[in-house]
Amino acid sequence: MGSGFYVSADQEHVGPWTFTGEQVEESVRRHWPDAVVSSAFEDFLEIEAEIAPGRRAELSFGHRHGAFSFEDREPLFAPLTVVYEVPRDLAPEVPVVWWIDYDAELTRMNLNDGLQSFIRGLA
Incomplete structure (x- = not known):
């Protein structure tokens, strides 16, 4: 069974993100107009977007806890691109943290040094 990654605001230091699911959907559609964003599950948005030709992102945004989640499967570039662009x-200005589901050790991520640096921060 695979692991999952989670990304959220650094709630310990600044509290949760204050944006809504509707704002997440609007941001995703601004970046990737052909994206599919559904709210089939009450507390989650399911997001599918083709980030680049042949690179599909599949991830969720949980309203209740204000966290993005996605499976630990290659290429991580695609879901991390969404997680980078939307916040x-x-x-x-809100600090971001990530954790893996089996240990929940929070690690800070930097949105200010560009997408490639952000992605390397998860490696």
Whole structure:
């Protein structure tokens, strides 16, 4: 069974993100107009977007806890691109943390040094 990654605002230091699911959907569609964003599950948005030709992102945004989640499977570039762009759009000054589901050790991520640096921060 695979692991999952989670990304959220650094709630311990600054509290949760204040953006709504509707704002997440609007941001995703601004960046990737052909994206599919559904709210089939009450507390989650399911996001599917083709980030680049042949690079599909599949991830969720949980309203209740204000966290993005995605499976640990290659290429991580695609879901991390969404996780990078949406918070930069909606809350660029809010610090971001990530954790893996089996240990929940929070690690800070930097949105200010560009997408490639952000992705390397998860490696």
